Amino acid sequence: MVRKRVKREVRGCVSAHARANESVAEKVLEVARRRGFIWQSCEIYGGVSGFYDFGPLGTLLKRNVENAWRRFYIKEGFYEIETSCIAPRAVFEASRHLECFADELVRCERCGAFFKRENLERCPECNGTLRFEGTFNLMFQTHIGVMREADAARAAGTAEASRKSERGEAYLRPETAQGIFVDFVRLLKFNRDKLPFGIFQIGKAFRNEISPRQSLIRLREFTLAEAEVFVLPEEKNKHPRFHEVADRMLKLVPSSEEGASKASEVSEASEASAEEGEALSVSVGDAVRNGIISSEYLAYHIARVQEFLESVGILKHRLRFRQHHKEEMAHYAVDCWDAEFWSEKYGWMEIVGIADRGDFDLTAHSTASNVSMAVRNDRGEKVIPHVIEPSYGIDRIIYAILESAFHEEQVSAGKEEKRRVLRFKKEIAPVRAAVFPLLNREELKRKAEEVFNMLREEMQKQGAIVVYDDSGSIGRRYRRQDEIGTPFCITIDYETLENDTVTVRDRDTMQQKRVHIGELTAFLNVG
């Protein structure tokens, strides 16, 4: 995932924006906390900034998103691998994370609190003067094996020195990508020495942020879903399936004036974005032909990112792709576009980074390890493959899905009561359907449980969850399910006992339909 360190102006504007719109986002987060989607880790010990737990409903939602993501990239023909979270110093020395993956640190002279420099002038907590304290590496450090300080000293110059790397300094990975690069030779062999190929990984990454305060947006432990596509440099501009995406429209914010002027020439419509500059509507094909996006591979993956995000319920009109300015680009990137989501709380925020990492990583590890990672091209020359990387921040995507899905509306004219509903796509909703007996009577409950057990088993084959609820009025049970985004509520009434039909109530239209029990499974899939 691409790290941005110089986006100060943008962040400043985000915080100003945040204050104005807190109420909507606070409602989303309040529902999410109360109903068991997410909460801060270790709450009973006062919580720890930058760490969140996913509760039962949040985990169901997250699994559904991760599985949709996995299926999406398996369909691209990519393979998943799983590499370790802890890696020795050598890996991050080679990747230059030890040197470059740092933020500028300031400290309040009055209260002693630390902050990320950004464009702060005074302490946000006590208004004291801030003092620059140097750079702070954002990786979590640990040690593998028995390593005590006395040992380290003794180790120098003895036979033990050779063991030092094994027992020594290690870091928690700040991105999952390095595990894939380090395994490149194995992976190339698995692919029988042929390029291009894609490898992905879904897993935890860790960044010791200086003072994170934004729930799911800036976490110290978070989930990345990263795909690394290895391609010969001379083939970057001819993706075999480019035609499938060439006509799709993207909203682009190029980084240079030149890029912006090229884009406006081919743009079908331009759209003023809420806070900064303009996003231009350009087709994927035009963007490559006019040099706005640097290669077919990069553009192809930008288009796929947009497709995936829409498929999990992120609203298209709240999405754009913004190119990194040279100064904000990570040390390994040649070109990079962020998929940004317009959050009512945070303004435009990165949820996916799509980077052309060039040959930076493979060259770095090849040099450091002395293991060749070159591949022969058609002309028989040895070249280091290039890497195109879509890197998804899953937690931020979950947040964007929650905000996209959240609606609050009058229940009926004149009434105070508001209906809160999460309009998740049915495929990713934590719960697919709820089963209710209309009344708390034995014969209805018995039948409802029977329907529930049948349905639960059927739906589970597809990984979908069904719940049972017989507590409170039907209206209250509907509200309860609306609030957690359950697309279908199934009620068993006296007609059910007569003819085996039930009412299915649709979350979004609130319409009810009578459906035969035998057709329920199909109905819940098509809706």
Added chain:
Amino acid sequence: MVRKRVKREVRGCVSAHARANESVAEKVLEVARRRGFIWQSCEIYGGVSGFYDFGPLGTLLKRNVENAWRRFYIKEGFYEIETSCIAPRAVFEASRHLECFADELVRCERCGAFFKRENLERCPECNGTLRFEGTFNLMFQTHIGVMREADAARAAGTAEASRKSERGEAYLRPETAQGIFVDFVRLLKFNRDKLPFGIFQIGKAFRNEISPRQSLIRLREFTLAEAEVFVLPEEKNKHPRFHEVADRMLKLVPSSEEGASKASEVSEASEASAEEGEALSVSVGDAVRNGIISSEYLAYHIARVQEFLESVGILKHRLRFRQHHKEEMAHYAVDCWDAEFWSEKYGWMEIVGIADRGDFDLTAHSTASNVSMAVRNDRGEKVIPHVIEPSYGIDRIIYAILESAFHEEQVSAGKEEKRRVLRFKKEIAPVRAAVFPLLNREELKRKAEEVFNMLREEMQKQGAIVVYDDSGSIGRRYRRQDEIGTPFCITIDYETLENDTVTVRDRDTMQQKRVHIGELTAFLNVG
């Protein structure tokens, strides 16, 4: 997961056994490495002991096992949560891992290498004298936030002291369970204050083992799948679904003579285990009635563990349940049984621990955090719930599956060549089917690709992978798929072009059947 620290004799005997049987296990591991199931992490940097990566096929296998496990416990009505891997010192102080989760450390006076004490007398590497060095805590330590030594000193006695816990000492979790206990109050509320309920988590855990040398068996970073069942103490002996498992037979090795003698009274058959003592065949119901297993809840979950392990292809005759001796029990356990797998390389090895943790953890966190975790029982008394925990070591289970599935056989009488085949259950095989054109001719390849694309899409809906292969002879392609455990190989020949039928070759029987293309999906599911 239950940690064993006193099992010295057993381990000693395991190593003796290991030497004798290296060849079979080496073949399994050689196939696993070469074909992309697993390999040591960071090989290009010389590897790091105790860390393994899952390659493309290993990850497919692992996902299938994890998903089967998830479905199994969702069917029990349990919910999944996801808590953070890093937790502050307070958590492990309360759980007593800081105090108790340690091994005894020895060091060679000659070469300086560290070892776990176990029953070693001389250095295994240079035969030098070993010196006892005290205990070594097995948790990986790190720090959250900006924490420099000078700061820590300054922090004492200032307003900053209160921030210390946030910025301070933290550990990588040695088991996923603690995250569930810490969240108990939230989870109880999610369950509307009703007991019993079950919560599970699948995720990474980390243990800084002193000198791990056993591939997937003793890892420093590994995957646990843990379920925590919260139940009122007075209800531990009446599990509502006990009747479903009461008649199942278990092979038990009780820890006490008393337990063994009770077991032999009701045992239908006794079986001498390969290395130590006897395993007694007892029904689940008899085991509880006769006090061999201490409660219905514990026995119920032992039975479910056996059911799950068999369902993913672990051979029943290589499974037994061994009760922990008092001295080897983890500090939090009241009673504990290990599901052990008979490995040709490692002897009897723990793959699942099923523990009665009593009220240890909730009492500990309740006391430390001052947050009440008591629940009212039927009589209106406030009691701390008890915890029954099946804790699965997924990496060891993967190893057990590989060893269970591995077969080597003569291809035909008199021939030297051996056929290596992994007989995975078809539901968990990394690849469900491979599609081949019989010959390398355009018309066959075209048709084969068409069948492949259709099948790939259909099977992906169920999360199953299909591959295409047109390289080398058909015989060689069969061997390639046998070696990675693909249950079905589909060949497109000239008859396919005439009547849309293909041959499907079964991995285990090596029989071929002609199947119509339209019936392929169903055939691959039923087989």
